[in-house]
Amino acid sequence: MLLLFTIAVLPALLLLVYMGWKDRQHPEPTSCLLKGLLFGVLSIIVSLSITSMFGDFGDPILDAFFNAAIPEEFAKLLMFWLLIRKNKHFDEPIDSIVYAVYVSLGFAAVENILYLVDEEDFFSTAFSRAIFSVPGHFCFAVCMGFCYGMARFGHKSKIIYYPMAFIGPVLLHGTYDALLMSLDDDDSWIIIILVWLVFCVLMYRAAIKRIDKLKDVG
Numbered sequence: 001m002l003l004l005f006t007i008a009v010l011p012a013l014l015l016l017v018y019m020g021w022k023d024r025q026h027p028e029p030t031s032c033l034l035k036g037l038l039f040g041v042l043s044i045i046v047s048l049s050i051t052s053m054f055g056d057f058g059d060p061i062l063d064a065f066f067n068a069a070i071p072e073e074f075a076k077l078l079m080f081w082l083l084i085r086k087n088k089h090f091d092e093p094i095d096s097i098v099y100a101v102y103v104s105l106g107f108a109a110v111e112n113i114l115y116l117v118d119e120e121d122f123f124s125t126a127f128s129r130a131i132f133s134v135p136g137h138f139c140f141a142v143c144m145g146f147c148y149g150m151a152r153f154g155h156k157s158k159i160i161y162y163p164m165a166f167i168g169p170v171l172l173h174g175t176y177d178a179l180l181m182s183l184d185d186d187d188s189w190i191i192i193i194l195v196w197l198v199f200c201v202l203m204y205r206a207a208i209k210r211i212d213k214l215k216d217v218g
Contacts, residue, residue, distance in 0.1 A: 007126045008112040011134040012105040019101050022211055028089055028098055036099050039079035040106020046075035047107075060181035061174075069174035072107070077144060077166050079103050093214045096149030097142055104141030108134045132200060136176055140169040142207040149214050172203060 020027065050071035057063050080103045084090040090099065112129055119125050144165050151161035179196040183189045 004116055004122075005113065007130075008116050009109045011112070011130040012109040015134065015138045016102065016105055019098060019211075022215065023094055023098050026092060026094075028095060032083075032087060032089055032099075033102050036083055036102030037106035037109075039083050040076065040103040040108075041110050043072075043075040043079040043103065043107045044110050046078060047071045050074065061178045064177035064181050065170065065174040068177045069170045073140065073144070073166060073169040073173055076100075076104050076107055076141070077169075080144065080148070093149040093153045094211070096152060097145030097211055097214055100141040100145030100148065101138060104137045104144070105134070108137035111137075135204060136173070136200070139203045139207040140173050142210050143168040143172055146210040146214055175199065176203075 016033075048071075051067050054066045054071075057066065080100050083103060084096070084099050087099075089095070112126075112134060115129060115133075116122060116126055147161045147165040147168055151158040151165065176196070176199065179192055179199065182192055
């Protein structure tokens, strides 16, 4: 059980270390960051409550968005907002990404544990989720935090950026899952995997650029 917990949580922990390094000039209080992780864990409950309202659509795109992307990103955005709305330390643009990432990786760590419990192909699944799934949640959070930060700290296009704090992560998350759910046994799976891999690489690169851009805005 200890091994499972360590392997499941380690990818999220490494990304949190990376995020702390990016925010090393004006780091957030440890208590606030731990609260962010806790809120991320609680977002699992909110997400599952919403997902229970929908059945299996039998369509990869609908399932990807309505049973994964929309409920999960709504739950994380809600917890992110509750976390920062009265936080006096939330005082510069990069903080928006920091707190969004902590909430999202709190969610991702618990989700990882749930996926790996009773998984027969444990190490293969753990490896693939460490390389793709957890960094995926990191990227969704960067998109959320970037858009919210741009809107919150005086950007002129608030009417665009506030909605995009939800729409952006949902589009990324839904596309990510829809491609995976569209895999089948014919030869098209090779093309879908290649498209998915390119999508992941572009998403990772964009996330890093967004972090650096918001640091410059601050």
